[in-house]
Amino acid sequence: MLNLLEHRGILSNTLVVATSDNGMPFPRVKGQAYDDSDHMPLAMQWPEGIRNPGRIVTDYVSFIDFAPTFLELAGITEKQVGMAPIAGRSLNDIFRSAKSGQACAVRDHVIIGRERNDVGRPHDWGYPVRGIVKNDLLYLHNFEPARWPSGNPETGYTDCGGSPTKTETLKTRLSPKQEHRWELSFGLRGAEELYDLRRDPNCLKNLAGDAAFRAETLQLRVQLFRELQAQADPRVLGRGQIFDEYPFASDELRGFYERYLRGEKLDARWINDSDVEPLPLPRTR
Numbered sequence: 001m002l003n004l005l006e007h008r009g010i011l012s013n014t015l016v017v018a019t020s021d022n023g024m025p026f027p028r029v030k031g032q033a034y035d036d037s038d039h040m041p042l043a044m045q046w047p048e049g050i051r052n053p054g055r056i057v058t059d060y061v062s063f064i065d066f067a068p069t070f071l072e073l074a075g076i077t078e079k080q081v082g083m084a085p086i087a088g089r090s091l092n093d094i095f096r097s098a099k100s101g102q103a104c105a106v107r108d109h110v111i112i113g114r115e116r117n118d119v120g121r122p123h124d125w126g127y128p129v130r131g132i133v134k135n136d137l138l139y140l141h142n143f144e145p146a147r148w149p150s151g152n153p154e155t156g157y158t159d160c161g162g163s164p165t166k167t168e169t170l171k172t173r174l175s176p177k178q179e180h181r182w183e184l185s186f187g188l189r190g191a192e193e194l195y196d197l198r199r200d201p202n203c204l205k206n207l208a209g210d211a212a213f214r215a216e217t218l219q220l221r222v223q224l225f226r227e228l229q230a231q232a233d234p235r236v237l238g239r240g241q242i243f244d245e246y247p248f249a250s251d252e253l254r255g256f257y258e259r260y261l262r263g264e265k266l267d268a269r270w271i272n273d274s275d276v277e278p279l280p281l282p283r284t285r
Helices: 002-007 063-074 092-096 164-174 179-186 211-230 241-245 256-261
Strands: 016-018 043-045 109-114 129-134 137-142 192-196
Touching: 063 092, 109 211, 129 211, 137 211, 164 179, 192 211
Parallel strands: none
Antiparallel strands: 016 043, 109 129, 129 137, 137 192
């Protein structure tokens, strides 16, 4: 692509963005809210627009920053093109800065979230999570901790696609020495999670209940909820059920959980038959 742009003589004035879809299709990654789920690669090139090229910038940025960036470069606003107000911030402040590392002081955190990305729970419910990443700490608030985070066992943990990795992880539930692997990937979780991404990038040790991190947990929780309230997020305004009540987009799979348990032959193409684990299972956290 770069060679083609250069051949056409427009490479120097073209902003090239390289990033990826989010999350490897593995247990505790895709569809979740941990670092490997939401921390994407991002490289940007624009010879005429980015100062001091070759910099490595550590500012926290988000996919929601792309749209305001492109609109600003085009010299138009969201109102002019009929878009709803944008919560993201244009990345031009980073482009104009010559700094490496932390280029813009206000970009010291990012908000992440999850609602429903698959079927397989009663009533097509999702697993609502909101989180904040700041100072290499990841704080997560699970709004419905009584729900199975990777989907219900009796429908095959449908929030996690079938694979040899999933199969082997499910087997660990029956091994006293390995069952923690099942619990991390598929077991119930508490309402709060906190991870030190510098020391624990795989997010395996939850520090939310650790007295040594009580202050950090409180600070991140307060900031997260303050910003979500400013955005009028229904989850923090007591109206989170609105997300659960939206009908699932696919007519073919709508009401999957209830239909599956009635014995209806549904083609859950993304899971294996061996993924299904009839209840009762331990509902540990």
